Amino acid sequence: MPKKIRLGIIGGGGDSLIGVLHRVASFINDNYEIVGAVFNPDYEQNIAFAKEIDVPTNRIYKDFDTLIEEELKLPEEDRIQVCSVLTPNFLHFPMAKKLLDNGFHVICEKPMTMDYKEAKILQEVHKNSGKVFALTHTYTGYPMVRQMREMIKNGELGKIHKVDARYYQGWINTVIHDKEKRSSVWRLDPTKAGISSCMGDIGVHAFNMVEFTTGLQVKSLLCDFNYLYEDNQMDVDGTVLIRMGEHVKGVIRGSQVATGEENGLAIAIYGEKGALRWEQEKPNFLYKMSDTEPVQIYKPGHAYNSELSLGASKMPPGHPEGIFDSMANIYLGAAKAIRGEKYNDGEFPTMEDGVRGMNFIEGTVASHKQGNVWVEMD
Numbered sequence: 001m002p003k004k005i006r007l008g009i010i011g012g013g014g015d016s017l018i019g020v021l022h023r024v025a026s027f028i029n030d031n032y033e034i035v036g037a038v039f040n041p042d043y044e045q046n047i048a049f050a051k052e053i054d055v056p057t058n059r060i061y062k063d064f065d066t067l068i069e070e071e072l073k074l075p076e077e078d079r080i081q082v083c084s085v086l087t088p089n090f091l092h093f094p095m096a097k098k099l100l101d102n103g104f105h106v107i108c109e110k111p112m113t114m115d116y117k118e119a120k121i122l123q124e125v126h127k128n129s130g131k132v133f134a135l136t137h138t139y140t141g142y143p144m145v146r147q148m149r150e151m152i153k154n155g156e157l158g159k160i161h162k163v164d165a166r167y168y169q170g171w172i173n174t175v176i177h178d179k180e181k182r183s184s185v186w187r188l189d190p191t192k193a194g195i196s197s198c199m200g201d202i203g204v205h206a207f208n209m210v211e212f213t214t215g216l217q218v219k220s221l222l223c224d225f226n227y228l229y230e231d232n233q234m235d236v237d238g239t240v241l242i243r244m245g246e247h248v249k250g251v252i253r254g255s256q257v258a259t260g261e262e263n264g265l266a267i268a269i270y271g272e273k274g275a276l277r278w279e280q281e282k283p284n285f286l287y288k289m290s291d292t293e294p295v296q297i298y299k300p301g302h303a304y305n306s307e308l309s310l311g312a313s314k315m316p317p318g319h320p321e322g323i324f325d326s327m328a329n330i331y332l333g334a335a336k337a338i339r340g341e342k343y344n345d346g347e348f349p350t351m352e353d354g355v356r357g358m359n360f361i362e363g364t365v366a367s368h369k370q371g372n373v374w375v376e377m378d
């Protein structure tokens with residue numbers, strides 16, 4: 001077993017939503033060890049949390065700049081190798097940039113940056129750094145999503161003609177209908193979240209899933225947002241028509257006010273020979289449909305799955321794979337890249353996915369603001 005990769009964590013404190021997912025995911029395949037962190041901008045809370053989860057406090061820093069400064073003083077063989085950036089959105093770009101500039105690999109939460117311009121700058125920085133950059137579009141780590149990608153790549157659906165991705169949540173209902181609350185959460189503050197709430201937070205996952213599974217790119221889009229209240233600057237619901245080719249069309253639907261919905265990400269890809277459908281809340285079932293045969297259900301861990309899918313399962317068939325496994329598979333792919341080992345390009349989302357995502361988010365906002373017009377993607 002090679003030595004564990006020395007991992008630093010920025011954000012993801014005890015008060016966060018996503019921190020636990022990254023921490024557990026990083027441990028699942030025994031590749032990483034957390035050696036340093038700034039879990040929280042409040043130093044006391046930062047230290048208290050490190051103690052709570054038993055991370056040595058000698059490399060818990062008061063802020064991100066201090067982490068970089070102090071880690072660079074350490075011999076390379078002790079220094080943090082990769083940092084996970086799990087902060088609110090506005091900090092992703094400056095932190096990821098500084099990390100790459102200083103020779104650290106980066107695992108970064110989405111949306112990658114605040115806007116497309118920042119994404120292009122980060123892409124250049126990354127190119128010049130020679131370091132690994134992994135973007136945590138978590139759902140691409142599921143074995144059945146990877147199987148979907150491989151089946152489509154192998155032509156099992158024939159020519160694709162229709163795509164339908166939906167990401168419906170209802171959680172923002174508890175915030176948006178209260179004037180005080182909707183002006184205080186960072187996700188509805190454009191200075192912290194960026195130009196979009198719904199498309200920036202969850203629509204971009206659906207977009208990434210469409211491109212990840214089909215291997216095709218969205219070429220143009222038309223979007224209609226709902227903001228619900230005049231004093232709310234951020235979309236909380238949106239429907240996007242997409243064109244991926246002359247005869248390949250579809251829709252990406254996102255909502256944070258879909259009452260009663262929890263984490264309803266679902267994707268269906270329809271081709272001339274067949275179709276595939278997958279839902280995040282039932283991630284161990286991949287439905288293959290055709291006009292002539294009964295529906296087939298693919299499940300993780302079976303030998304009939306592709307190498308990419310099987311590499312994402314750790315247990316024999318019948319042991320459900322969940323969100324922690326899915327994120328762990330992205331960490332596993334990033335670990336292979338950091339160690340210079342061979343990996344499949346579907347094993348973790350990249351800088352290029354991040355740039356495409358920011359292009360998509362900006363496109364949806366532009367389309368809506370210009371009066372629901374078609375907008376070209378780069």
Ligand SMILES: NC(=O)c1ccc[n+]([C@@H]2O[C@H](COP(=O)([O-])OP(=O)(O)OC[C@H]3O[C@@H](n4cnc5c(N)ncnc54)[C@H](O)[C@@H]3O)[C@@H](O)[C@H]2O)c1
Binds near residue numbers: 012013015017110136
């Ligand atoms: N991949 C996914 O499916 C997924 C799911 C949820 C959230 N996210 C993304 O993860 C990021 C964080 O989301 P969250 O829901 O955990 O947010 P959160 O508000 O719950 O937590 C943010 C954390 O960052 C810390 N933080 C804030 N400023 C900091 C600073 N300057 N230095 C160090 N730590 C700092 C906070 O103390 C907190 O612990 C967002 O970009 C979000 O879009 C991704």
